[in-house]
Amino acid sequence: MKDRDFDHPDVVLVPHGPMLLRGAESVQDLEGRVHTVDRPVVALCRCEKSSRLPWCDGTHKVIPR
């Protein structure tokens, strides 16, 4: 988009890390439960080892790559 000076994507995939999601109001997890979002940015777990799915809790850092 040329009318914007900076990239500011709504979804960012962090290498070996979570998916950052901006501006969402709700997220549905793998069990179909819907979670309300009350932060400007959330981190969604991609390693599926988080203790608080669907959110990232940093656990990916202790999993050997």
Place this chain on the structure above:
Amino acid sequence: MRLPKPRGGLSEWLVARLAEPGLTGSAPDADSWDDESISLWTLHELSFRGFEDADDRAEWDPELLGVRRDLEEALEERLRARWSASPTSPASSAAPAAADVPTALEDLVAADDGPSLADHVRRRADRDQVLELLRQRSVYHLKESDPSAFVVPRLPVRAKAALMALQFDEYGDGDPNRLHSHLFARGLEAVGLRAEYGAYVEDATTENLEMNNAGSIFGLHRRLRGAAMGHLAAFEMTSSLPSRKMVQGLERLGLDGPMSAYYDEHVEADAIHEHLAARDICGTLAEDEPDQAAEILFGAFTCLDVEARFATAMLATWEEQR
């Protein structure tokens, strides 16, 4: 908050001078590292919330600023010497390229081998030790995020927007009930501790005061903005997993409730903040101001180093008491 109890000649002079601005006579040298640390902590506090029994104009008193500058120079010199001596420090000419800053931060954090107080809380600490740790932590957590708020106007566009996104979350996303320092205050009350701002500064160990002074000097000096943001990144990158251990330890000791909710909030919040800090704040700052790349790493190292020194001293005290 009232002025703290002096810990030596310099802090005695300083506290007297703050309580009675008319006093004359120049500042004596500090008697000890402890005297030096509480003096600098007190001088910095004049730029945060201040003291009810001190003159508010003292923040910009030229003589006190001179004392503050001498103490800050000594502190900065000590912190930089530790960084130069560290095996994780790159050769002086080899500052990382801007694009490598987030990875360099990850490597620094991964190489950190300081002892973990959160591990101790999770597995072994007794109730008194946990309460003592919470009193020590309250020196920072009751002004959580305030030092980095000073950096906002000193950053280029992208880093500024990202820091504001992070700070907005730290300050409760507009809801005062969710302000992190307020959540910690509620937690202190729930475990039977005092919750007013500055409640346990009297009990702060020298290492704890140095840890707080390092965060404040980085936040208060525009020149040190890179170090401030590196410090913030390392802090956030070492928060999620330890916060979860704190939750487990607090629950093990029956201290669940608002205090464990405070740490619980940090598991999730800091899993987000660490990426904002490393990539969107430090990464873009290094791209826009390449001379800040080395400073970012210095700040990150310092955050890990002062925490390791604080943790080592706490664990040694508890070991002696056994």
